[in-house]
Amino acid sequence: MGEGTEGRQPVGQLDGLLREVRRQASRGTDPETGKVLEWLHRQTGAHVALIADGAGRVESSTENFPPDVLTPLAPLLARLSGGQLDTAATEVGALRVRCEGLGAHEPRPVLVVAGSSEPTPEAVALTSHVGTVLTLLRHAESSERTWRAYQDKARQLRFAVLQALLAGEPLLARRMTAGAVPPLLDAGGLRVHLLHCPPPERDRISRAHQDPSGYHGPNLMVQCPIFKEHLICLIADDEGAGEGAGTSGPGGRAHRQGEILRRLVRDNPHYALGVSGTHPLGATAEAYSQAAHALAAARTAPSRVASYHGQTPLDGVLARQPAVDWARSLVGPLDSVPKTSVDITRLALNMPRSAVAGLLGLSRNTVAAHLRRAGGALGQDLTDARSRAAVHLALALSGSCADPEAEAGQPPPTLDELLGTERAAAWAGTVLRPLDTQHRRTLRAWIDANTDAQRAARAMGISRNTVRAHLRATEAALGLDLLTTGTGVHDVVHALHISDVRAG
Missing domain, CATH: 1.10.10 (Arc Repressor Mutant, subunit A)
Structure with a gap:
């Protein structure tokens, strides 16, 4: 192995290697092994290959590396990959070959350097440096891959918790997170803060406030899978906690989180924030709906922040028993429809069909089929805005089991009579x-x-x-x-x- 062409002093040579390491490390992508092998080839004149495992599979190599040299090396490569040897030098025909096992975990990759002459001490040192660099780059890649996988799983778990809460099932959320229950599920209530921001910013904001458990202290930030500009922030709001609460307790931390979101909106003209009222965990869906309404108002508000100050819903002002009788007469036929179709119909009455499809991982045609099944049982066209509104009201009214059944022989009122x-x-x-x-x-x-x-x-x-x-x-x-x-x-x-x- 002869002298290289990029400088004869070790410091100069290593500077080039370190520049390549810095370049690759700053990109945060898979290591470009070939670049490092080419650098070693330019320094030593030798042919270089990285063998992935004891089976002799070539992961990367310099141009014109002689593949025939690997066949007689197979037993040696197996021992190096299996951790029985760390380094070895041998001859294959006219080639002088040096091999190094990389890393601590078997099966290890093996660096193979083949040249026409005996390597100089400097070339041996450079080969060892390259082996160390490749090991570190592969460790960095593995750590980055593990970090990304952890972030993906954390996002999925946070979304699952949100789904359970939106379905009114805080106990199910606890069961799903057994062993790592988010503090939010121990809160006495919550507010939904719905942040509108550019889609790439959502992940950055969520990560910036994420704790080691994958949650956000007493709160939870979830990237909406449907509306790509929405970051759904569930902020704990225990009774008696809030602005006057001590900053060391859950209420104080929750208050700070709300202030952080408001500051983000103040500092970014493309942001807006809608804030719900306080609700028990089982009413997260209502809190989310309020936050969505507040966000619609916030977009044109001077501060781009709005809290929900809505009025009593329509089902709360109608005469209770006549309204429930009407509702039960309208949605009673849903008892004959599969529960899946009913659940999908409830969702589809509160968001676009495309959103329901994305939320549940279904096709739009499948969602439409469930709606047709429910609509057929009800005798309603659920693609019509007025029919959807009537069924939505009836479902809200019929949700209470405490109301007595209508008296026999008494026909239910019509919707016009109720209104x-x-x-x-x-x-x-x-x-x-x-x-x-x-x-x-x-x-x-x-x-x-x-x-x-x-x-x-x-x-x-x-x-x-x-x-x-x-x-x-x-x-x-x-x-x-x-x-x-x-x-x-x-x-x-x-x-x-x-x-x-x-x-x-």
């Missing part, structure tokens, strides 16, 4: 009061067009972009999400319906 009361009218007036005539007209045309902005634009003789601009302004005025999750559509459908009933 024709003074209390319902007052509710609708409160919902629609912030809208001017133009925005109310656009909202009605949009509902009449089954929430299709293009059809509404044609009916009104304006552009689709104008319709969407009016709807965004309506979201801000009403504090309801209409265009992202669509959770506010049911309220405006009912409010407009009540106005029509009263006008009739």
Whole structure:
């Protein structure tokens, strides 16, 4: 093995090797073994290969490395890979060959250097340095791979906890996390902070506040798999904790997390934040819905932060027993439908079908089939905004088992009869009061067009972009999400319906 061409002093030679190591380490990707082997070839003139294991599989090699040299080396390579030897020197024909086993765990890769002459002490030292560098790069790659796998699993577990809470199952969330229960599940309540930010920023923010257990102290940050700009932050809010709580307790840490999110919004003009009211863990879905409504208002607020200050939902103002009788008569046929179809239908009444498909890992056609099955049993077209709103209201009303059954022989009221009361009218007036005539007209045309902005634009003789601009302004005025999750559509459908009933 002869002298290299990149400098004869060891320090100069190693500088080149260190530059290559720094370049690869800064990229955080899989090591480019071939670059390091080529560097050694340029320094020594020898042919170099990295053998992956005792079976002789070549992982990387310099150009023109003689593969025939490996066959007679097979027994030696097996011993080096198995940890029985660390280094060995031998001859194969006219070639002088030096082999080094790399790393501590079998099967070890083996560095093979073959030249036409006996290697100089400097060449042997450079070969050992390269072996050390390759070992460190492979350790770094393994650590990076382990870190990424851990982050992936942590994200999956956080998402599973969120799913269980959205389903109203905090006990299921505890069972799924046995041995590593997130502190959030011991909180007396929570608020959902829904952060709107550029998608690449979500992972950075979540990692910055992640603790060694994969959670976020007493809180939880989950990247929404459907709305790529949303980071869902579940922040513990124990009774009596909050701004006045000591910073060493859960309430204090939770308060700091909320302040951190507000500061992020203040410092980044493309961020916005919607904050729910306080809810028990089992009502996380309601908290999320409130945060989505608040986020719709936050986008146009000067501070780009809004807290939910909504009114009583419609099911809370209707006469209870007549409303429950109507609801049970409408959704009773769902008892004959498979539970999976019912659960998917509930989800699809609160978010777009494409979102449900992505959330559950199903195709849109499969989601549509479940909706058709449920709609067929109900005698409703669940692609129609008004039918969806009616079924959504009925499901909310029929969720209580404490209400007695209707008296025999008494027919349930119609929806128009339920919505024709003074209390319902007052509710609708409160919902629609912030809208001017133009925005109310656009909202009605949009509902009449089954929430299709293009059809509404044609009916009104304006552009689709104008319709969407009016709807965004309506979201801000009403504090309801209409265009992202669509959770506010049911309220405006009912409010407009009540106005029509009263006008009739």
